[in-house]
Amino acid sequence: MTSAPLEVVVLALVPAVFWGFAPIFDKRGMAAGGDSVQASLVVVLVELVIYWTTIVLFYRGGAFTGLTTEVLLVFVFAGVIGTALGRITIFVGVDRVGASLNSAILSTRPLFATVIALAALGEPLGPVTAVGIVILVFGLSVLALSRGGDLEGWTVRDLLWPIAAAATFAVANVARRYGMLETPITALEAVTINETAGLIALLAYVLARGRTREMVSMPRETYVYFLGSGLLTTVAMLSLMAALGLEEGRIAIVDPLVATAPFFTILFAAVLLRDLERVTRGVVVGATLIVVGAVLITI
Numbered sequence: 001m002t003s004a005p006l007e008v009v010v011l012a013l014v015p016a017v018f019w020g021f022a023p024i025f026d027k028r029g030m031a032a033g034g035d036s037v038q039a040s041l042v043v044v045l046v047e048l049v050i051y052w053t054t055i056v057l058f059y060r061g062g063a064f065t066g067l068t069t070e071v072l073l074v075f076v077f078a079g080v081i082g083t084a085l086g087r088i089t090i091f092v093g094v095d096r097v098g099a100s101l102n103s104a105i106l107s108t109r110p111l112f113a114t115v116i117a118l119a120a121l122g123e124p125l126g127p128v129t130a131v132g133i134v135i136l137v138f139g140l141s142v143l144a145l146s147r148g149g150d151l152e153g154w155t156v157r158d159l160l161w162p163i164a165a166a167a168t169f170a171v172a173n174v175a176r177r178y179g180m181l182e183t184p185i186t187a188l189e190a191v192t193i194n195e196t197a198g199l200i201a202l203l204a205y206v207l208a209r210g211r212t213r214e215m216v217s218m219p220r221e222t223y224v225y226f227l228g229s230g231l232l233t234t235v236a237m238l239s240l241m242a243a244l245g246l247e248e249g250r251i252a253i254v255d256p257l258v259a260t261a262p263f264f265t266i267l268f269a270a271v272l273l274r275d276l277e278r279v280t281r282g283v284v285v286g287a288t289l290i291v292v293g294a295v296l297i298t299i
Contacts, residue, residue: 011243012257015236020264022232023099029225036091039226044199046230051192066184074179076197082172083198093162098149098277103265104287105162110297112170129297136293139286146282187241256295262287
């Protein structure tokens with residue numbers, strides 16, 4: 001068995017570290033008076049500025065070649081579900097249960113993707129996947145009993161927010177996967193369409209609810225935190241795409257490395273969020289079980 005090239009390992013660990021650190025900014029922003037919709041808007045805007053700039057500079061008018069109406073609608077659907085709805089539930093989860101718990105529970109995405117594939121596509125459930133599901137669910141149970149996370153406390157019902165976020169991202173990922181298989185566009189082009197649709201949906205929600213003035217009046221400090229989160233998220237996504245784009249960047253190598261993000265969140269939260277969160281032994285054990293289960297399901 002040959003080891004993974006150092007370049008692939010580094011590129012895959014960058015999103016793990018950055019996606020592990022971004023929830024720290026998110027928690028600080030929410031604690032400073034931020035709002036889940038505001039956070040979603042800022043993060044998506046930062047991503048799109050960088051994505052569209054990259055496309056304009058490097059694609060020279062040749063972007064989105066071969067994109068069909070059907071695939072466009074698929075990515076729009078994924079953007080509305082994953083980027084708009086999914087991000088809002090993520091930020092609510094960070095606010096309710098804390099960055100460490102929220103990050104760990106988000107790693108349950110493969111569980112929902114497997115259920116969707118089983119129900120919609122009739123894909124078989126292999127023994128390794130079944131073991132992974134059992135371990136993952138057990139990890140969720142340990143987290144529910146961990147007494148960690150937000151210092152103000154939370155209820156088991158609050159765990160539904162990060163679980164809902166994981167489910168929406170799983171649905172969106174299945175749609176994105178279908179879209180990528182049906183068109184020759186690159187991952188950068190796909191994620192740009194996805195995030196653009198999500199931004200439009202978020203802006204439509206803000207306008208429909210008459211919350212424009214409220215968004216503008218949010219504390220300036222919150223925008224700084226969410227801007228940092230957006231930059232980390234963007235770099236993480238670009239690094240992930242670069243890793244997958246390499247010949248040696250197989251999913252079986254990249255995904256398990258990226259899945260270690262909750263461990264970095266726990267580490268950062270234990271050091272940087274002591275005034276807001278409690279990282280207990282149960283949080284560490286639960287997160288470990290969820291990551292192990294997610295990796296087995298993915299493989």
